Each structure stands twice: as C-alpha cells, then as structure tokens.
Amino acid sequence: xxNEILQELIGSWFPNPEFDKISEVVAQSEKDEISEESxxxxxxxxxxxxxxxxxxxxxxxxxxxxxQFYTLMSQLKTNEQTQFNYLxxxxxxxxxxxLGVVYHLESTIHRHIVVVKVKTKDREHPSLDSVYxxxxxxxxxxxxxxxxxxxxxxxxxxxxxxxxxxxxxxxPLRKDYVDEINMVIK
Amino acid sequence: MKQTTTIDKGLTEPYQIxxxxxxxxxxxxxxxxLTIDGEIIKKVEPDLGYIHRSIEKMCExxxxxxxxxxxxxxxxxxxxxxxxxxxxxxxxxLQLEIPxxxxxxxxxxxxxxxxxxHCLWWGVMGMDVGxxxxxxxxxxxxxxxxxxxxxxxxxxxxxxxxxPGGLMLDxxxxxxxxxxxxxxxxxxxxxxxxxxLTQNVIFQKRTxxxxxxxxxxxxxxxxxxxxxxxxxxxxxxxxxxxxxxxxKVKFNECLKTEGDTFARYQVRIMELWESMSxxxxxxxxxxxxxxxxxxxxxxxxPKGEYYQKxxxxxxxxxxxVISTGTKNPYRLKFRSPGFSNLSVLNxxxxxxxxxDLVATMATLDxxxxxxxx
Amino acid sequence: xxxxIININYNLISSIMLEESMSILNMILVALxxxxxxxxxxxxxxxxxxxxxxxxxxxxxxxxxGFQGILQTMADALKLISKELTGTVKADKFLYNLAPxxxxxxALMGLAVFPFTKDIQAFDINIGIFFLIAISSIGVIxxxxxxxxxxxxxALIGAMRSGVQTISYELSIGLSLLTMILLTxxxxxxxxxxxxKSGWLIVQGHVPAIIAFxxxxxxxxxxxxxxxxxxxxxxxxxxxxxxxxxxxxKFAYFFLAEFINMFIIAAIATTVFFGxxxxxxxxxxxxxxxGVFWFxxxxxxxxxxxxxxxxxxxxxxxxxxxxxxxKYLLPINLVNIVIMALIVWLNLTIQF
Numbered sequence: 001x002x003n004e005i006l007q008e009l010i011g012s013w014f015p016n017p018e019f020d021k022i023s024e025v026v027a028q029s030e031k032d033e034i035s036e037e038s039x040x041x042x043x044x045x046x047x048x049x050x051x052x053x054x055x056x057x058x059x060x061x062x063x064x065x066x067x068q069f070y071t072l073m074s075q076l077k078t079n080e081q082t083q084f085n086y087l088x089x090x091x092x093x094x095x096x097x098x099l100g101v102v103y104h105l106e107s108t109i110h111r112h113i114v115v116v117k118v119k120t121k122d123r124e125h126p127s128l129d130s131v132y133x134x135x136x137x138x139x140x141x142x143x144x145x146x147x148x149x150x151x152x153x154x155x156x157x158x159x160x161x162x163x164x165x166x167x168x169x170x171x172p173l174r175k176d177y178v179d180e181i182n183m184v185i186k
Numbered sequence: 187m188k189q190t191t192t193i194d195k196g197l198t199e200p201y202q203i204x205x206x207x208x209x210x211x212x213x214x215x216x217x218x219x220l221t222i223d224g225e226i227i228k229k230v231e232p233d234l235g236y237i238h239r240s241i242e243k244m245c246e247x248x249x250x251x252x253x254x255x256x257x258x259x260x261x262x263x264x265x266x267x268x269x270x271x272x273x274x275x276x277x278x279x280l281q282l283e284i285p286x287x288x289x290x291x292x293x294x295x296x297x298x299x300x301x302x303x304h305c306l307w308w309g310v311m312g313m314d315v316g317x318x319x320x321x322x323x324x325x326x327x328x329x330x331x332x333x334x335x336x337x338x339x340x341x342x343x344x345x346x347x348x349x350p351g352g353l354m355l356d357x358x359x360x361x362x363x364x365x366x367x368x369x370x371x372x373x374x375x376x377x378x379x380x381x382x383l384t385q386n387v388i389f390q391k392r393t394x395x396x397x398x399x400x401x402x403x404x405x406x407x408x409x410x411x412x413x414x415x416x417x418x419x420x421x422x423x424x425x426x427x428x429x430x431x432x433x434k435v436k437f438n439e440c441l442k443t444e445g446d447t448f449a450r451y452q453v454r455i456m457e458l459w460e461s462m463s464x465x466x467x468x469x470x471x472x473x474x475x476x477x478x479x480x481x482x483x484x485x486x487x488p489k490g491e492y493y494q495k496x497x498x499x500x501x502x503x504x505x506x507v508i509s510t511g512t513k514n515p516y517r518l519k520f521r522s523p524g525f526s527n528l529s530v531l532n533x534x535x536x537x538x539x540x541x542d543l544v545a546t547m548a549t550l551d552x553x554x555x556x557x558x559x
Numbered sequence: 560x561x562x563x564i565i566n567i568n569y570n571l572i573s574s575i576m577l578e579e580s581m582s583i584l585n586m587i588l589v590a591l592x593x594x595x596x597x598x599x600x601x602x603x604x605x606x607x608x609x610x611x612x613x614x615x616x617x618x619x620x621x622x623x624x625g626f627q628g629i630l631q632t633m634a635d636a637l638k639l640i641s642k643e644l645t646g647t648v649k650a651d652k653f654l655y656n657l658a659p660x661x662x663x664x665x666a667l668m669g670l671a672v673f674p675f676t677k678d679i680q681a682f683d684i685n686i687g688i689f690f691l692i693a694i695s696s697i698g699v700i701x702x703x704x705x706x707x708x709x710x711x712x713x714a715l716i717g718a719m720r721s722g723v724q725t726i727s728y729e730l731s732i733g734l735s736l737l738t739m740i741l742l743t744x745x746x747x748x749x750x751x752x753x754x755x756k757s758g759w760l761i762v763q764g765h766v767p768a769i770i771a772f773x774x775x776x777x778x779x780x781x782x783x784x785x786x787x788x789x790x791x792x793x794x795x796x797x798x799x800x801x802x803x804x805x806x807x808x809k810f811a812y813f814f815l816a817e818f819i820n821m822f823i824i825a826a827i828a829t830t831v832f833f834g835x836x837x838x839x840x841x842x843x844x845x846x847x848x849x850g851v852f853w854f855x856x857x858x859x860x861x862x863x864x865x866x867x868x869x870x871x872x873x874x875x876x877x878x879x880x881x882x883x884x885x886k887y888l889l890p891i892n893l894v895n896i897v898i899m900a901l902i903v904w905l906n907l908t909i910q911f
Contacts, residue, residue: 056490086405089493089504091519104493104506104521108405108419111426115491137408140529163235163558173243185247203712211795225716225877314795316786316874322616382871388787389873540716540796541876 003060006112007052009082013075014049014068059104063117070129073116076105077134083107084114087135092145094175095119099126099151120151127152148173200228207236211314211544214554218531218543225539230532238558245518250276250350250485253518258344260522261556263303264498266335267296269348274429275494275505276350279487286431287475288352290468293431295338295347297461298365301372302331303499304454304461307551311451312383314548315392315541320383327375330368334361350485352478365469369462376458384455393448397534397546400445407533408526411501412453413550417445423497435467447542450549484513500524500551524556589681597670597819602632604818607859608866615870642807647710650804654708659805659812661701666819669694673826674748676836676850687748688740691827692733695782698820699725702784702791705813706801717800720877721791724781727884728788731778734892738771738899739764739831742908752835757910759834765909767899772832774888774895779824780865781880783817787872790880825861826854833857 050072051063064072076084089104100119106112120126130153132139142153143162150171153159161168170177200221206212215236221229241260245253250272257268270292277284309324332342337358339347347354383389399409404417414421422439424432440456442449487509495504501523508517527550535543606621606628613620621628646655672687674680684690699721706718740746742764743754754760761768781788792800802813829835835857836850843849875883902908 056488058493061491087408088410088495088502089506089519089521091506091517091521093508093517102506104504108421135408136403136406136533137526137529140525141408144525163238165235172240183243201712203716209798312873316789316793316795317872318612318786319616319870322618326617383873386873388875388879391879392873392876539876539878541793541874544796 003054006060006082006114009079010062010072010076010114011050011052014072016049057115059113059115061115061117063119066118066120066128069116069118070131073103073129073131073134076114076116081110082112083109085109085135087131087137087141090138090141090145092149092151092173094149094173096175097121097123099123099149099174101128101145101151103131125152126150127154129154130156132156147171150174205543211547212554213310213552216528216552216554216557220540220543222540225541227535227538227540227543230535230543232528232531234558236558237555241559242518242520245515247514249513250487250515253515254349255346257520258346259555260520260559261498261500261503261524261553262343263306263553264299264500265343266292266299266345266347267496267498268503269346270296270430271494271496271498271503271505273348273350274496275492275507276485276487278494279490279492279507279509280350280481280485282351282479282481284352284479285475285477286473288477289431290472291353291357291477292348293435294365294465294468294472295335295345296430297464298331298334298368299345300461300499301458301465302328302335304458305331307454307499307548308379308383311548312389314544315389317383317386317389320379323375323379323382327372330364330371334364334368337361337364349478351481352476354478356477357472362469362472365465369466369469372458372462376455379455384451390448392541392545393451393549394444394446396447396538396542397549398444398446399530399534401443403530403533404445407530409501409530410523410526411497411499412440412457413450413501413527413530415440416442416449416453416549418443421502423495423502427495429494429496431468432464435464437464447545447549454549454551486511486513487515495521498523500553500556501527520559522556522559524552524554525559528552528557593670593681594667597667597822598815600822601815601818602636604822604862605635605814606632607862608818608869611863611866612870615867636811639811640808644807644809645804646806647804649710651708651710654704655804656809658701658705658708659809659816661704662698662816663812663819665694665698665701666816666823669823670819670826672748673830673854674752674835675854677752677847679851680749683747683749685745685747688736688746688751688827688831691823692729692736695732695820695823696725696729698816701816702801705805709801709804711804713797713799714801714803717791717793717797717803720793721784721801723877724784724788724790724880727881728778728781731774731884731888731892732782734889734896735771735775735778736827736831738767738892738896741896741899741903742768748830748835751831752837755834755837759832759837761832763908763910764899764902767895767902768832770891770895771899772828774892775828775832776861776864778884778888779828780868781884783820783824783865785817785821785865786869787874788880789869789874790877793874795874821862821865822858825858825865828861829854829857 049065049068053061076082084105084107086106086108087103088106091102093100093102098119098121100117103116105114105116118128120128128151130138130142132142139157140162142156143159145151146153146159147161147163148171160166172179201223203220203222204217205220206217207215212218217233217236219231219233220227241256244256248256254269254272257272258265260268305324305328309321312320335345336342338361339345339355399413399417401418404414404419410421418441420439420441425439437460440453440460442453487507489509489511492507492509493504495502502521503523504521506519506521507515510516531547531550535546538546610620621631624631624634669691671682672680672684672690702721703718706714706721739760742760743751745751761772784791802810805813836854838844838849838853
C-alpha cells in the first residue's frame, strides 16, 4: 500500500471534531457569500487528530497524542488493510522539551512500513500506554526505554530496570543527564 | 491434616538458581534467573547489563567515522556487517554514489563473516549439548577465514574494514585465491559436520520438538534471522530490503516450518551453503575501480531521520539515526537482533528441562554485547 | 594359587615377625603397593584421556613435560596437592570433607579382586562379581554427600541426577553380568577366567553375550558418569555439578576416582567377556607373566572405547537417560537372560 493511501486510511480513523465544525462554518460562510477577509484561518486545521509527515524520512511518519495512542496502535495491528504485526524497532528519544517513543512498524503481510511517534511534555513523571499486549517484543523494549529515559508505561507487567541496577540515579540517555565521573565528554 | 498442609507449602517453595553471569552455557556475562521445579523450568528471567557500555550514548558524542568502530564491539562475530550497517546509513543519508567494487567486496566479506559466525556457533552448539569435539572442528574452519580477514584488513575479529564512503583499503592480491581455496575446503567439511552432529541420534533427540516457537509468536516477539526463519517466518532482510550487491545475486531464503531447536540448527547449516553460493557468484567478477569515494573529513548528515536494516548472522540489525544537521547524531539507536531474540527465551523455554534450555539458548545464538550494547 | 605376592612378602618377613602380625603387615604392604600403582595408573589414564581427546580434536595435547608429556599429569597432581582447599561457609563441614574419601576408597576397593595374571590377584573372594557390583554402588553415596553437603544449588541438582542415574543403571550392570554368570556358574573371578580357557565368554555365549556386552558398556559408561551420560557434571548445564565447591586434592580425589572407576568397568568387562589375562588363541600360553600385558591391553582398549564415546557423542537429557534404561535396556536385558539360559540349557554354546 502506498503511503498516500495509508495516510488517508489511518487518518479517517481519527477525525478531528473541530475540523468538521470549521468546514461547516466554511460551507456556511460560502453560502452566505461573505467576503474573503472575514474567513480567517491562520493555521490550516488538520482534518484528523494525527499528524502525518514524509519529509526527512524514508517512511510515513505519524505523530499521535498520548490519548489516542493506544487505540491507534491496536487499530494498526488489527485492521485488515494495515496489519502492522511486526514492531521491529522501539526507540526512546529525548527531544529536549519533550520525551517520546518512536515505533517502527512493518506488516509482514502487506510489507509496508510506518513510523509512529508519541511525545509527552511531562519530563518529571512521563507516562505512556504500554503496547506489550499488542506486540510481545514491546515488553523488553519498553523496559529498556524506561531504564534509559524514565518513561513509565502504564499496564506494563514487569516494569523494572533492565540494564542498570535498581538504585541507579537518573536516566542516562536523557540529554540533561550528567555524570562527571563515568562520562567522557568531548 | 494440618501437618500435611504445611509440608505441601514447603514443597512448593520456588527453587531459584542463577544461571550465569559466569556459566558455560550463557556464552558471556548473561545472567538468567531460573525458577525450577526439579528439572523442569517454570520461569526464565534474564538479568542484563553486565557488559552494558551505553554505545548509543557514546554515539551521540562521536563523529560518524568513529561510530563505525563502536559497532564492532556489539555483535563481535558479525563485526563487518555491523560496520556496513552504519556506513550504509551514512552513505544513504549523504546520497553518495558507491562504486560497484566496494559493494561487491562488502557483500563477499559480509557473507564470509556470516560463515565464520555460523562456524563458531556450530562448534558451540555441539559443546552445549555435550559433544565437546565439535568446537575444534568449527574453529578449524573459522581459522582459515580469520586468516583471510587478517590479510585483508589486519584484524581477525573486530575488522573495521568499512568506512563511510567505501573500504579502508583495497583487497589483498591473495584475497580471491584464498577465498576460493576456502570455499573448496569448506564444501567438503559441511558433510563432515552432518556426520558428526546432525545425524547423531542423541543430538536429534535432544533438539527435535524442543523450544518450539510458532510463526505468530516469532513475529510478535520481533524475532529475526535464522531463529525466525526456522519458524516459517520469511524475514530475510537480504531478500526484502537488499543492500550492497545483494540484489545482483541469486540465493534462496532458508525456511523451515517446525520452529524447534533442530529446525533452527538446520536453517543455519543451510545458510552456510547459501552464503557460499553468494560468495561464489561474486568472487570471480569483482569489478575494477575505486575502493573508496571521497567524503568530507567532517561528515554532517542532513537534518532528518534515517533507518537502515541489514541482516547480520543473528538477524535484523537496524540503525536508526536522528540527525539535526550537526557532525554528531542527535540520537542513534541500534535495533540489535540478539535483544529481541532473547526476549523470546522465557516464552519457549518454560516447561522444558534444564538441558532443553541450554540447547534452546544455543540455537538462539546470543552474543551478549549485542544484547547489552 | 592366588596369593603368590602375599607369599613372597610372607617368606621375606616370616623370619622376623610373629605370624599374626605378619599377615596384617602383608595386607598393609599389598594395599600400599596397589595404592601406589593405581594412583600412578589413574594419572596415566588422565594423560591418556587428554591425548585421546586431543587426537579427536585435531590438537596435539600435552607433550612437553617429560617424554611425550608423560609427567604432565604428575605435575598437575602436585599442583593440586599444593592448592588451597576452599569451601563454602555454610557447608556441612563433616560430610563435605567425608565425601571425596567415600568416592576414592570405594573405587580403590574394587581393584582388589581383579586377576591381573594367574598369580597376581590380591583377594580372590568367592563372590567376586557380587562384591564388585556392591562396592561400585557405594561410590554414589559419596557423590550424593558431596553434592548435598556443599550447600550449592547446582551441586545439589547434580547429586540428585547422579543418584537417579546410578541406581537405575546399577540394574543393567548387574543383569548383564548375571547373563554371563549363567555361562560360568561361578561368581569367583578366578573361576570365571578358568572357564574361558575353552573360549572367551563373548565367543562362548555368542549372540546374547554380545548383547550383554553392549548393554554392559552402555550401563558402565553411565555408571561412571561419563559422557554421553555425564548428567552429574554436565558442564554446560550445571557448571561442574556435584564437585563445584571442591578444590585442590579433594577435587583430585573425585577426578581420580572417575578414572579408576572407568578402569574398573573396563576391567570387569575384560574379565567377564574377554578372558582376563588369557591371550587370544593361547599364543603366549607358555609365558604366564605376559598375562599382565594382555589384561591391561584389553582393559585399555575398552577404556579407549569409552573415551571415544565421550569425545564424539552429545549428552543425553535426564529424562531420556531414564527412558533408555527403564524402557529399553532393562527389558532387553531380561529377555537376554532367558535366551542365555536357553542356550546354556540346550548346550548351544561355542567351545573350542
């Protein structure tokens, strides 16, 4: 399936309620033949709750809010047309202000790939939904992300530190982690 | 009546043993916390991190040329393929035109690395199920390959032969001759492997029907490489996302459907033949040309995200780079095959005996630095 | 006829001492002689194993210490003697220290009854075979004690496996030897040799004897806890098994006992199946002292066979090990005894 069709399909699962409202407004205003000045839309409003982008990456990127995240993931796995059953890479990323996780998904049936990104602004107590019950591999990978980024995964069955000891202070792969003794900085 | 209940309570206390971090079967510093009931395994809990060096964090401060050197130390048995993965990522991001000669040589050495890794695995596999002599037979053949590598690039294990833009050096004049000699030698040795181990009744009894992994589970656990292919899951990166010169050669993807330890064993033996056939197709016509294209001394990747997967001897290695346009990656993630393959261990080893766990682990072919990174 | 060494000593010393104390002294001297000889022989077997292993594994093996490495294992033994004896804090000290002696003493006791030639046999007891079987099953107590007392989980698993294994395979050893006893009609080892003057028992008993020999060798390998039946040590599963916590000389006792046990198993096979010190076709009948050569030659050949097993076969799993014994070897053995009895009854044995 090409990226365009995928985008259209996945986008249709999460319609943006505000978009409907605005399009109604737009339709209404067109009817009333009000001049162009009064219709003000400074930012183009996304028709759905997800953000798609293809620039600077070879795959289709989907950015999703933590609230819709779990629903999206289970849809991606179970929907007949997408069937992303292979989670081949789960990466924690520290984007400076936000912490997030990047999921690389592939379908072994349709052989298409998407990248799902989910971010949270809360750096103190970041928490996201676990997808271990959708892809079993996530259990280990989420533990790794928890270990290095401190992102808590809700409903995870065994969320313990994986590589580091239980009493390790801080989360080493965060950008603001400092360890003057063990880290060599150039 | 009261007494019997207390005795029962006493009997059902879990018996936990630490297998590793210094245990012959874990092949390195892996610690498995086993909960056993007599000989039967109830739970396997891996305890990782004994050799964790945080390579991903180190990558964030290093230049792209330096990162290549770190990858050797991950899965040291397929070091060349790891190097290649990083180099390919950088080259694709810079959209460098790589000479055909480099591609062919990379593929040949990659496949030789795979053979060398499988040779070692075969020796260790035999040793884990108790046939001690196999180790030496495996090493005998691996030694020839190591000599070839040594002559080519000066190192036997951590090769560092690839650099972003090509190869560090051109191949040695003896290379083609020696590789051909090795292939001729090794073709007579695989049947010997079969006679010594594969056809042994005890070995077959030990491995058939042990550690069965279904195709659905294999996909769900993100298992890759020979382990996944033994479960009938066609996942060879060389087929689906060919890199270097792999799109020019013909080879079969080795698939089995049983998903047990013996199937995984057979897949690896079949892969030895396939790798040899790939090398044979390429060795006679290595194109002439440059062995390296010029890159800037300081490589800066354009802003964006890059993902490259390659097939190492253990499975799918992914390199995920987020670049902000500076000379260091903003975030670099290695999706290592061993990590996902290890996660399936608890699933397939529970219910078996201690001996089964050892045999299963041997065919998962874990390299601990690859898991810990 | 058995006591000629004792006689030599006897004559030497009889002029000096009283008769009772002389016989005791005799025993001690013979025992010391045997001890000295078999301690060295055990070391030689270790060396042989290492050279055989090297030969199977495309290596050279130890060849530097002395001619062709002949002193290598001596040096190793000296090293082991000089090593510190370590142990766990929470071990049951008394049993922990007792275990190696159980193993080594029973191994050495078995050696007393073998007829190396017509004249060299320290102790010709009339229940020789029975004595050997009985003695060899005491050794397992040492292993169980060692595994349990050292307070190590791996060692305990190893010891339990050993108990299960030895007790099971004891049956096969006993029954396969019983098959041969049907031919000799005597448990006394010297008599068994005497019977074989008209053909080795493996020839006399033909088909059932060969089956019995095969069962005996399988069970014997299992009895000595050697690969492919080395469940007890199983280094890729249990680290080192029951002797994980032993070091220095205590470990060396276990190690030496394994090799002496292997020698005993091969020596029983030689005595019962291959005519002990009798030369093939009586070629050296006129030189009876060559019997030692024939006895040791045959025994070492069988020892080599067991080493061959070890360096080529993978290990069985614990349940497969028990399946093999209880579902295959034992029933075959029982049927085999009946066949042998029929053969003896109908006089179908081959005799020269």
